[in-house]
Amino acid sequence: MSSQRPRSRIGKVPRQQPDPPSDDFQVMAGFTNAVPLPDGSYEKPTANGASGHTRQPSRTPTGLGAEPLNIVILGASFAGLACAHHFLDHTITNLHKTPTAPRYRLVIVSPSTHMYWNIGAPRAPVASDLIKHDDAFIPIEPGFHRHRGHQFTLIQGSCTALSTETRTVTLELIGHQAQKRCSQLIKRASSAPDPSAVTPDAKVQILPYHALILATGSAAHSDLLSLHGPHYNTVGALNAFHARVSAAKRLVVCGGGPSGIETAGQLATFLNYTGRWPFRKRVKVPKQIILFTGSARCLPGLKGEVGRKAEAQLKGLGVDVRHNVRVAEVRGGFDLTGQTEVVLSDGTSVVADLYLGCTGVEPNSGFVPARLRDGKWYVRSHSGTMRVDLAGERVYAVGDVAAYSRNCVGDVYGAVPVVMQNLLNDLLGYEVRLTSPYGGNREAIEGLEDEVYVQRRVDSMLCPVTRFGGVGSWKDRVTPKPFVYLLKGHDYRVCKKNLVAVNGTSPYGS
Numbered sequence: 314m315s316s317q318r319p320r321s322r323i324g325k326v327p328r329q330q331p332d333p334p335s336d337d338f339q340v341m342a343g344f345t346n347a348v349p350l351p352d353g354s355y356e357k358p359t360a361n362g363a364s365g366h367t368r369q370p371s372r373t374p375t376g377l378g379a380e381p382l383n384i385v386i387l388g389a390s391f392a393g394l395a396c397a398h399h400f401l402d403h404t405i406t407n408l409h410k411t412p413t414a415p416r417y418r419l420v421i422v423s424p425s426t427h428m429y430w431n432i433g434a435p436r437a438p439v440a441s442d443l444i445k446h447d448d449a450f451i452p453i454e455p456g457f458h459r460h461r462g463h464q465f466t467l468i469q470g471s472c473t474a475l476s477t478e479t480r481t482v483t484l485e486l487i488g489h490q491a492q493k494r495c496s497q498l499i500k501r502a503s504s505a506p507d508p509s510a511v512t513p514d515a516k517v518q519i520l521p522y523h524a525l526i527l528a529t530g531s532a533a534h535s536d537l538l539s540l541h542g543p544h545y546n547t548v549g550a551l552n553a554f555h556a557r558v559s560a561a562k563r564l565v566v567c568g569g570g571p572s573g574i575e576t577a578g579q580l581a582t583f584l585n586y587t588g589r590w591p592f593r594k595r596v597k598v599p600k601q602i603i604l605f606t607g608s609a610r611c612l613p614g615l616k617g618e619v620g621r622k623a624e625a626q627l628k629g630l631g632v633d634v635r636h637n638v639r640v641a642e643v644r645g646g647f648d649l650t651g652q653t654e655v656v657l658s659d660g661t662s663v664v665a666d667l668y669l670g671c672t673g674v675e676p677n678s679g680f681v682p683a684r685l686r687d688g689k690w691y692v693r694s695h696s697g698t699m700r701v702d703l704a705g706e707r708v709y710a711v712g713d714v715a716a717y718s719r720n721c722v723g724d725v726y727g728a729v730p731v732v733m734q735n736l737l738n739d740l741l742g743y744e745v746r747l748t749s750p751y752g753g754n755r756e757a758i759e760g761l762e763d764e765v766y767v768q769r770r771v772d773s774m775l776c777p778v779t780r781f782g783g784v785g786s787w788k789d790r791v792t793p794k795p796f797v798y799l800l801k802g803h804d805y806r807v808c809k810k811n812l813v814a815v816n817g818t819s820p821y822g823s
């Protein structure tokens with residue numbers, strides 16, 4: 314007889330294969346063998362005998378058993394982050410109102426892992442210690458840690474095509490992690506993928522959407538003033554500018570709008586003056602800073618008084634302001650010295666050691682079908698409901714990319730609650746229709762009232778120019794200099810970055 318006692322299993326876990334590590338934020342692994350319909354939804358269960366056929370056991374699970382539907386947000390800056398946080402904080406908890414309601418998965422797509430605090434972009438090029446990279450580039454992912462427990466995924470990539478017919482977006486993915494995250498989504502959505510949706514290149518994936526929010530914003534002409542792809546492109550452009558600025562003798566800024574005025578003012582304030590107030594004094598060999606406004610005065614979009622004050626402050630700093638001259642051509646590296654030749658609309662040209670073009674922005678809408686864009690390439694969304702009606706159901710546009718926007722953050726945060734309420738209504742309407750595919754529940758659907766956006770018509774714009782001052786208009790009133798400093802100029806509101814990245818709220822308060 315063996316005296317050996319059975320080994321205790323207390324404290325030991327039976328050996329088993331570990332689960333493969335999940336690389337996304339999803340906490341509920343959906344599983345189905347269902348093939349999604351082109352609109353991202355699933356085949357509805359057939360009614361018993363309704364079409365004369367005997368009822369077949371449906372292969373398509375509904376409710377909690379079904380694959381989640383993708384709510385896709387393109388862009389992760391002011392508008393995209395506000396919508397994403399709102400969805401995970403409020404929208405998702407107000408869904409699932411019917412027994413057959415689907416589950417949802419939020420997918421956020423952005424070519425950059427960081428958002429750029431372009432509010433501070435006019436000061437950032439001057440020197441690396443004025444607006445530090447850590448403040449100017451805010452990582453997106455940590456802002457979502459508080460949403461662990463919800464089903465969402467961040468994908469680094471650019472949308473290159475939008476098909477409103479198949480209700481899919483084509484994504485050009487950046488890096489292995491993005492490929493892994495995206496392929497997990499697509500694998501889960503279908504065990505037998507549609508051959509037309511399979512691309513030969515793993516970096517390019519086609520993702521179906523149930524709802525889509527276009528928040529791809531705009532890009533400035535200069536690499537320094539906005540993101541152009543991943544954030545390290547902008548970091549590189551700023552570093553290159555910083556490396557050359559101290560040796561530069563002549564700097565040319567072009568653009569008479571807020572960015573041009575602010576940039577010229579910031580360069581003059583911090584490069585041509587030293588010391589602390591009240592002992593601030595002009596340096597012995599100041600740099601020549603020339604500003605071409607292209608119009609008859611500074612800040613043509615604001616009251617004349619604001620423009621006149623801006624010009625007086627710039628001239629007080631020694632900036633050479635020249636009106637009615639536009640830049641016709643910029644020839645970078647035209648000789649071996651690395652200088653830039655700026656060819657002007659009056660036929661003359663000027664050679665600059667550094668050139669900064671503040672000549673406006675263009676919407677990031679190249680992937681949007683032409684019939685959904687207006688003449689200036691902004692997305693033609695309904696200015697009240699924010700829906701892109703021509704794109705089919707549950708497609709919205711918000712922020713700089715949308716035609717309603719005047720390209721300021723005020724127009725983002727005013728519209729986000731409207732977009733999100735209408736998205737919630739549309740998703741609830743879909744849930745209700747799922748419960749009664751043959752009609753009915755009209756009252757429930759009609760009770761979902763649209764939210765309508767009413768744009769504020771008052772002008773609010775702040776342009777820090779000098780060390781402690783600047784010009785601006787706040788709710789249609791000309792702002793005194795100290796207010797410009799307090800409201801914006803002292804730190805370009807970088808202290809509010811967590812409001813934007815973690816809470817999804819406005820850097821200017823409500």
Ligand SMILES: Cc1cc2nc3c(=O)[nH]c(=O)nc-3n(C[C@H](O)[C@H](O)[C@H](O)COP(=O)(O)OP(=O)(O)OC[C@H]3O[C@@H](n4cnc5c(N)ncnc54)[C@H](O)[C@@H]3O)c2cc1C
Nearest residue numbers: 388389390391392471472529530531677712713720721722
């Ligand atoms: C120099 C400068 C200074 C400014 N200062 C102020 C100010 O002081 N006050 C103010 O109110 N406004 C200011 N603005 C305007 C303000 O920055 C914009 O209104 C705001 O950034 C708009 O936010 P958005 O989220 O709509 O777009 P954006 O901030 O432009 O963000 C767009 C997002 O979409 C992503 N994206 C781009 N293309 C794609 C694609 N194909 N697929 C997926 N994602 C994509 C980008 O990576 C980014 O995440 C300034 C703008 C500039 C350029």
